[in-house]
Amino acid sequence: MTTYRQFVLASRPQGEVVPSNFRMETVQAPALKDGEVLVRNHYLSLDPYMRMRMEDVKSYSAPQALDAVMVGGTAGEVVESRNPKFSTGDKVVGYLGWAEMGVSTGAGLNKVDTTHIPLSAYLGAVGMPGMTAWYGLTQIMQPKPGETIVVSAASGAVGSVVGQLAKQRGCRAVGIAGGPEKCAYVVNELGFDACIDYKAGNLAADLAAATPDGIDALFENVGGAIFDECLARMNPFGRIALCGLIAGYEGEPMVLKNVRNFLTMRLTMRGFIVSEHPDLWPQGLKELGALVAGGKLKFRESVAQGLPAAPEAFIGLLKGRNFGKQVVKLV
Amino acid sequence: MTTYRQFVLASRPQGEVVPSNFRMETVQAPALKDGEVLVRNHYLSLDPYMRMRMEDVKSYSAPQALDAVMVGGTAGEVVESRNPKFSTGDKVVGYLGWAEMGVSTGAGLNKVDTTHIPLSAYLGAVGMPGMTAWYGLTQIMQPKPGETIVVSAASGAVGSVVGQLAKQRGCRAVGIAGGPEKCAYVVNELGFDACIDYKAGNLAADLAAATPDGIDALFENVGGAIFDECLARMNPFGRIALCGLIAGYEGEPMVLKNVRNFLTMRLTMRGFIVSEHPDLWPQGLKELGALVAGGKLKFRESVAQGLPAAPEAFIGLLKGRNFGKQVVKLV
Numbered sequence: 001m002t003t004y005r006q007f008v009l010a011s012r013p014q015g016e017v018v019p020s021n022f023r024m025e026t027v028q029a030p031a032l033k034d035g036e037v038l039v040r041n042h043y044l045s046l047d048p049y050m051r052m053r054m055e056d057v058k059s060y061s062a063p064q065a066l067d068a069v070m071v072g073g074t075a076g077e078v079v080e081s082r083n084p085k086f087s088t089g090d091k092v093v094g095y096l097g098w099a100e101m102g103v104s105t106g107a108g109l110n111k112v113d114t115t116h117i118p119l120s121a122y123l124g125a126v127g128m129p130g131m132t133a134w135y136g137l138t139q140i141m142q143p144k145p146g147e148t149i150v151v152s153a154a155s156g157a158v159g160s161v162v163g164q165l166a167k168q169r170g171c172r173a174v175g176i177a178g179g180p181e182k183c184a185y186v187v188n189e190l191g192f193d194a195c196i197d198y199k200a201g202n203l204a205a206d207l208a209a210a211t212p213d214g215i216d217a218l219f220e221n222v223g224g225a226i227f228d229e230c231l232a233r234m235n236p237f238g239r240i241a242l243c244g245l246i247a248g249y250e251g252e253p254m255v256l257k258n259v260r261n262f263l264t265m266r267l268t269m270r271g272f273i274v275s276e277h278p279d280l281w282p283q284g285l286k287e288l289g290a291l292v293a294g295g296k297l298k299f300r301e302s303v304a305q306g307l308p309a310a311p312e313a314f315i316g317l318l319k320g321r322n323f324g325k326q327v328v329k330l331v
Numbered sequence: 332m333t334t335y336r337q338f339v340l341a342s343r344p345q346g347e348v349v350p351s352n353f354r355m356e357t358v359q360a361p362a363l364k365d366g367e368v369l370v371r372n373h374y375l376s377l378d379p380y381m382r383m384r385m386e387d388v389k390s391y392s393a394p395q396a397l398d399a400v401m402v403g404g405t406a407g408e409v410v411e412s413r414n415p416k417f418s419t420g421d422k423v424v425g426y427l428g429w430a431e432m433g434v435s436t437g438a439g440l441n442k443v444d445t446t447h448i449p450l451s452a453y454l455g456a457v458g459m460p461g462m463t464a465w466y467g468l469t470q471i472m473q474p475k476p477g478e479t480i481v482v483s484a485a486s487g488a489v490g491s492v493v494g495q496l497a498k499q500r501g502c503r504a505v506g507i508a509g510g511p512e513k514c515a516y517v518v519n520e521l522g523f524d525a526c527i528d529y530k531a532g533n534l535a536a537d538l539a540a541a542t543p544d545g546i547d548a549l550f551e552n553v554g555g556a557i558f559d560e561c562l563a564r565m566n567p568f569g570r571i572a573l574c575g576l577i578a579g580y581e582g583e584p585m586v587l588k589n590v591r592n593f594l595t596m597r598l599t600m601r602g603f604i605v606s607e608h609p610d611l612w613p614q615g616l617k618e619l620g621a622l623v624a625g626g627k628l629k630f631r632e633s634v635a636q637g638l639p640a641a642p643e644a645f646i647g648l649l650k651g652r653n654f655g656k657q658v659v660k661l662v
Contacts (some may be wrong), residue, residue, distance in 0.1 A: 059595040060567065223590060242594050256587045259554060263573050263602040264390040271594040
């Protein structure tokens with residue numbers, strides 16, 4: 001019998017996530033039924049949304065169940081198939097969770113072509129994070145050439161794509177990231193016009209200097225003080241794509257003070273979850289895939305080695321210790 | 332020579348507005364030039380937006396200049412005309428300010444028909460406040476029959492129209508107002524399904540009881556704790572028309588705590604100023620005028636007597652002492 005390891009949610013976090021919130025188990029791969037495929041996961045994607053799922057609160061999806069395999073996007077290879085649509089050796093992406101292997105009926109499992117695009121990129125720039133960036137930019141921010149866009153968590157899996165897509169559309173792209181190394185990467189490698197180190201302690205002044213004409217559109221990943229400072233610089237009729245509030249995911253108060261600017265600047269803000277817009281994925285992934293294959297959309301990965309490293313890597317992601325897309329390499 | 336009285340802005344408020352922020356002057360009506368008309372104002376409209384204009388801050392319009400006539404909507408009668416489009420006796424609405432008379436070139440001055448609609452209503456339900464309600468409801472909230480809408484300041488000039496229009500569209504309409512008298516009026520006279528007295532001290536529980544299926548669309552006039560409680564009950568894909576934040580107009584902190592709900596419920600919020608959408612006024616005013624003329628859109632006025640009463644009436648408006656549309660009767 002084939003066995004593999006997986007993580008289940010052992011307990012819900014009280015404030016910050018701790019390793020003991022997860023429990024690793026070794027399980028047997030079941031015999032496949034008709035229509036099923038067995039996948040060996042090569043990469044597990046770690047994403048901020050998982051933090052919200054760990055809580056038992058009303059949100060956009062049901063909470064992660066206790067003692068069930070942690071939710072998560074995966075990229076891997078079919079090792080056994082009783083489904084005519086999949087063959088052994090097919091590279092596939094899906095949501096098989098924090099696990100070295102998984103069984104799928106084929107629903108939600110998609111074959112991918114790794115000829116010109118590395119497998120792990122289907123968890124990042126050509127996957128959910130890339131689509132998140134593409135959706136927020138094209139459907140909510142709708143920037144015009146010459147406008148200034150700002151994106152927080154700019155070196156991350158989503159933010160890095162937002163800025164690069166905006167540059168390709170003729171915008172001034174300004175990032176916000178934590179630390180000089182990330183900021184240098186955002187400007188020098190990703191090609192943003194500027195990047196502000198929010199840890200440097202001069203957020204308001206640095207943001208003002210980097211956005212002399214104000215902010216026309218904002219992609220918000222963080223919340224808290226960073227969001228508030230951006231609000232204060234929004235131009236009339238500005239658009240805000242609200243994608244994440246990672247600064248508040250560990251229970252910190254998530255308060256906004258510059259609320260009046262929503263009114264005085266006649267801003268539009270929309271919170272969104274990209275998985276609710278499947279109709280646009282083919283269009284977005286086509287653009288993202290072509291850009292990555294052509295070397296015109298750059299990305300960077302933080303790679304943790306082996307499934308046992310997943311909890312610490314996830315905790316690091318919540319603290320901003322990752323640099324680019326956080327994945328766990330499983331084989 | 333004809334003389335009349337007017338109020339100018341004498342000083343900008345430090346915190347709460349006080350009577351000495353205004354100064355009444357008696358001036359002479361000038362001799363008309365070609366193209367001009369002289370109007371005797373019968374009613375002055377008092378509206379919360381004036382409070383923001385009194386401050387020298389970046390906002391959606393230039394601040395009210397010191398020593399200039401206070402901005403304000405007016406309804407009156409042409410008493411002299413050197414403009415072929417206007418005749419003596421014409422009833423007109425415009426923005427002639429806190430003044431008993433005014434000279435206009437005709438720009439921004441509109442003739443109105445008082446056969447079936449009282450003149451003062453053109454400053455309320457069939458004027459800017461009514462259009463504000465109509466725009467926010469039809470263009471931003473876009474409620475479907477059966478949905479629950481909530482509007483704060485529900486007995487006021489704007490809120491009262493929001494709820495009545497929503498009822499006509501098959502919605503459940505819930506108001507929030509201050510005090511049992513206003514709440515009884517909102518339910519019994521205006522026909523809302525429920526009205527919550529925010530002064531009763533049970534806002535969260537009362538709101539929950541009045542919105543058992545949550546809130547699908549919100550018309551926000553107030554801000555602060557009332558806005559926060561509504562945010563906590565928004566349904567997925569809820570829409571928020573942000574029209575005013577009167578709770579913060581006197582310098583009180585305007586903080587939002589339930590920011591996370593914008594994301595988890597995928598809300599859309601848009602701040603707006605109805606004067607920026609002139610293309611929609613004919614359509615909106617046609618509906619509002621027909622409803623008022625037919626007795627199907629009810630409104631109530633607080634009428635202050637004589638121009639000297641304007642400052643105190645305005646201060647009362649900011650404190651919620653008015654009941655319905657606040658006007659000043661000038662003749």
